[in-house]
Amino acid sequence: MEFGQIKSGLKNKCVCIGGCGGLGSNIAVALARTGVGKLIVADFDRIDQGNLNRQYFFTDQIGAYKAAALKENINRIDPFVEVEAHVILLTPKNIIELFNTGDVIVEAFDKAEMKEMIAETVLSEWPAKPLVCGVGLAGWGGNDLIKVERHDNLYIVGDNVSETSDEDPPLAPRVGVVANMMANVVLEILLGKDK
Amino acid sequence: MKITLNHRDDVLDTSKESITINELLKLKKFSFTRLVVKINGTLIKRENFDSASFKENDNVEIIHMISGG
Numbered sequence: 001m002e003f004g005q006i007k008s009g010l011k012n013k014c015v016c017i018g019g020c021g022g023l024g025s026n027i028a029v030a031l032a033r034t035g036v037g038k039l040i041v042a043d044f045d046r047i048d049q050g051n052l053n054r055q056y057f058f059t060d061q062i063g064a065y066k067a068a069a070l071k072e073n074i075n076r077i078d079p080f081v082e083v084e085a086h087v088i089l090l091t092p093k094n095i096i097e098l099f100n101t102g103d104v105i106v107e108a109f110d111k112a113e114m115k116e117m118i119a120e121t122v123l124s125e126w127p128a129k130p131l132v133c134g135v136g137l138a139g140w141g142g143n144d145l146i147k148v149e150r151h152d153n154l155y156i157v158g159d160n161v162s163e164t165s166d167e168d169p170p171l172a173p174r175v176g177v178v179a180n181m182m183a184n185v186v187l188e189i190l191l192g193k194d195k
Numbered sequence: 196m197k198i199t200l201n202h203r204d205d206v207l208d209t210s211k212e213s214i215t216i217n218e219l220l221k222l223k224k225f226s227f228t229r230l231v232v233k234i235n236g237t238l239i240k241r242e243n244f245d246s247a248s249f250k251e252n253d254n255v256e257i258i259h260m261i262s263g264g
Binding site: 019021022023024108109110111112113115116119120123124127133134135136137138149151152154156158160161162163164170175 | 228229230231233236238240241256258259260261262263264
């Protein structure tokens with residue numbers, strides 16, 4: 001498939017991303033560059049210095065809301081991608097309202113309880129809607145441990161075990177690997193298998 | 196009890212005909228606190244871990260969610 005065909009296949013698709021941190025910001029940028037027509041992104045948090053080791057933001061955006069800054073950065077890459085940015089703490093109730101139109105939903109939160117919450121919400125509200133989650137990305141190396149596990153419409157991407165902590169922080173390469181693998185899974189869902 | 200656990204065949208050390216999710220977590224010594232659980236493809240919410248049960252040959256998925264993103 002030529003890139004023009006790929007872009008037209010993605011033009012009318014909508015991907016919803018919960019969380020605009022290390023996973024969400026990188027996933028959104030990868031999908032925007034590939035041609036996904038509409039992204040709905042949500043995050044309550046602001047950018048701080050410590051985020052810049054892996055998140056798709058810049059020093060002059062420190063203090064800004066992540067969702068709004070992500071929209072700004074995507075507009076600079078491709079102004080024809082429609083980005084709906086919500087500065088909001090996601091809950092089961094507002095996920096159902098905001099992500100209803102998504103063809104695919106992406107879980108890109110930091111905290112395990114938020115990951116559980118969105119999975120429960122999406123699987124019970126929309127059993128047929130694909131949900132892509134990131135699980136296990138701390139530290140560096142271990143490329144061959146990162147994989148995709150499918151449970152019906154739920155896709156788990158990561159090494160499943162490396163929880164982030166002060167002793168095992170998230171770093172750009174491994175977070176980026178998982179983020180881009182998640183974006184790659186989204187493309188496979190939207191366009192069908194290529195490989 | 197023979198079941199499929201996370202896409203693999205598994206034998207649970209129990210004489211019961213059916214067991215609940217909480218009994219399974221104890222039996223397997225799963226200590227993860229944040230989970231997504233499915234029985235035969237259907238989501239089981241946390242509030243039902245004590246009541247939702249499965250039996251021989253059922254397909255059980257226990258997906259643990261850990262922090263990082």
